Every structure is written in structure tokens, then in C-alpha cells.
Amino acid sequence: MAVWRSPASDGFELVTTFGRRARMGVLVDDLYPGPTSRFDRGNVLVVDLRSGSIEGVTDIALFGGANALGVEASPGVWEIIQAADAELIAPGRYRLTRLLRGQRGTETSVGSPALAGSRVIVLDANLAALPLGEADIGLPWNWRIGPASRTPSDETFVARPFTPSGLGLRPFSVCQVEQPWRTARTPGDLTIRWTRRSRALAADSWTGVDVPLAEETERYEIEIRDGAAVKRTLTTASTSVVYSAAQQTADWGALLGPGDSLDVRIFLLSAIVGRGAPTSITLFF
Known part of the structure; x- marks a missing residue:
């Protein structure tokens, strides 16, 4: 054929x-x-x-x-x-x-x-x-x-x-997003942390300290969401980002604290195909 x-x-x-x-x-x-x-x-x-x-x-x-x-x-x-x-x-x-x-x-x-x-x-x-x-x-x-x-x-x-x-070039979603309630904290700056995944087959090895980066650079976009609406988009070049106290107050009128929740979506970016597969999660305080 x-x-x-x-x-x-x-x-x-x-x-x-x-x-x-x-x-x-x-x-x-x-x-x-x-x-x-x-x-x-x-x-x-x-x-x-x-x-x-x-x-x-x-x-x-x-x-x-x-x-x-x-x-x-x-x-x-x-x-x-x-x-x-x-x-x-x-x-x-x-x-x-x-x-x-x-x-x-x-x-x-x-x-x-x-x-x-x-x-x-x-x-x-x-x-x-x-x-x-x-x-x-x-x-x-x-x-x-x-x-x-x-x-x-x-x-x-x-x-x-x-x-x-270019779907095969789309970055994988991230995993193991850290929940705020798991660590003692006072209302203020919130650091959102996660673990990177990789399309590289070598990422399956258990001997490495971290999975290899399959993209040209490491860049993320993090959406702060209110239902279907995006309140704010944060960017970072590492596996964590700070959602500052000033940003929280501007978005919600108050600091996020015990009893609150926050919907976020995290994307690893590709220089070729843009955003990768999203990780959507609700963070609880």
C-alpha cells in the first residue's frame, strides 16, 4: 500500500x-x-x-x-x-x-x-x-x-x-499536587506545589532523582478558577508557584483560610504545541 x-x-x-x-x-x-x-x-x-x-x-x-x-x-x-x-x-x-x-x-x-x-x-x-x-x-x-x-x-x-x-508532542499532565490542609499554615501567601511527568521513556526508570524534561524549557501556567471562569493565570518555571496574599484578596475579597477551597488547573507548556494535558484539582484549606 x-x-x-x-x-x-x-x-x-x-x-x-x-x-x-x-x-x-x-x-x-x-x-x-x-x-x-x-x-x-x-x-x-x-x-x-x-x-x-x-x-x-x-x-x-x-x-x-x-x-x-x-x-x-x-x-x-x-x-x-x-x-x-x-x-x-x-x-x-x-x-x-x-x-x-x-x-x-x-x-x-x-x-x-x-x-x-x-x-x-x-x-x-x-x-x-x-x-x-x-x-x-x-x-x-x-x-x-x-x-x-x-x-x-x-x-x-x-x-x-x-x-x-502534534498530539503526541503534548506534555503530560502534572501529578501529586500538594493539598494545603496537609500542612499547618496561617492565611497568607499560598505556595502550590506539584510533581512533573515526562513523555520520555526514560521517565519510567526508578533509578533517577527526577524525570527527564522532554520539552525545550520548563514552563507552567496555573489557572485560578471560579467555576468555568478563570480569575487569574499564574506562570512559573519550576514545580511550584506562589499565589500571593494580595492576589487572593484581589480575587476573592479575603485571604483563603480554613474551610475554603480553590479550583486550579495546571499546564506544562510545549514550545511546539502549547499547553499540555491539564491537571484539574480542588485545593482544600
Whole structure:
């Protein structure tokens, strides 16, 4: 098969060729939200595969990236799920359990639920990666895919518009946001602290002091929110930011203290694609 592209309706250029069939299928049942950062033992992922098979793997293989699937949580939004156990329950139908949800930064893409009939694809070496560069992000290309032995104008080719968004370059959300109530404090300046995550595969190592920074620079934006409204946006180049007493008084008319709560959203910034996945949390005092 061959992949061609053009910024117009003609003048297509060959981008890549491939000769392997991806393992694709659909959800048999709705898939509901579940926990992330630990095994989801409550949900079952039942998939009808059009070709190929899925086998269970050891935890070591799973933590190394095995049995990863893209599940379309909603149109155009995909959650990456890994499955430790796989059981063939009918021809081409697999029951997958002991799931790891929201992998590779897709925890905000978990469906509510992902509906039966949604597309599923096994993420393995059979996938043909498009050789896209950073300069391609945001450009509305026209694509044609068909037999490599024929020209892109042949009737056997499938035509699709597709604009690369650079989603794989989006920084992961931060984690372990510190709750004010956990430490004794008096009303005044509030220091909001968190832990950085990283897209770099080396971040999975337990031997490092901190995860590597996958971005050119370390920059964050922190939204102070009142429901859907953004009261203030703070910026910082470290994993903490000060919400000063003067800012609190200007925003709320008084200092934040015992019994109060504060909604915040934290973004790690990318020089290429802008804001990363948000971490939304309510801080309690």
C-alpha cells in the first residue's frame, strides 16, 4: 500500500509505503471510566478483531509496553489501554481484563463511556507511521491511500483530509499536587506545589532523582478558577508557584483560610504545541 499527500486536489507526492495489516476491530460492549495509575479490575474490554489475535502477557512485558490498544473514546478522541489478560470467547472476539487505563498521557481521554461499536486498534509494529515533521503540524493536507502498484488517481484509492495536530508532542499532565490542609499554615501567601511527568521513556526508570524534561524549557501556567471562569493565570518555571496574599484578596475579597477551597488547573507548556494535558484539582484549606 502507498500513502500520498498534497495541499491541493492534485499534485500528490508519495509519502511512504507499507505492507502489513494492522489489527483493528470494534468494541462489543460499552467501556466505562475506570482508575488510572493502577490496574482497572472492574471493567472488561470486549473486542471483535477483524484479523490477528491477542494473547495475555506477563506484568513485566505489560509494563514494557505490550498489549497496547487505542480505543476511540469519542469521535476523534482516543484512550490508550493496556491489557494483561486476554481470553478468546468466540471467533475473533476477545475478553481483555486487568487493564491499565489512560496510558501515555491519555487519562483525560477516558470515555464516559466509550460506546459499543467504537473503533479499536492494536498499537504494535504493524502500524505504518507517517514521516511527519514539526513543520507539518497544523497544515491541512489531502491524503490518498491505495495499492502501491497504482497511481493516486486510481479509483481504488481512499481520499481523506487530515491535519496533523502534534498530539503526541503534548506534555503530560502534572501529578501529586500538594493539598494545603496537609500542612499547618496561617492565611497568607499560598505556595502550590506539584510533581512533573515526562513523555520520555526514560521517565519510567526508578533509578533517577527526577524525570527527564522532554520539552525545550520548563514552563507552567496555573489557572485560578471560579467555576468555568478563570480569575487569574499564574506562570512559573519550576514545580511550584506562589499565589500571593494580595492576589487572593484581589480575587476573592479575603485571604483563603480554613474551610475554603480553590479550583486550579495546571499546564506544562510545549514550545511546539502549547499547553499540555491539564491537571484539574480542588485545593482544600
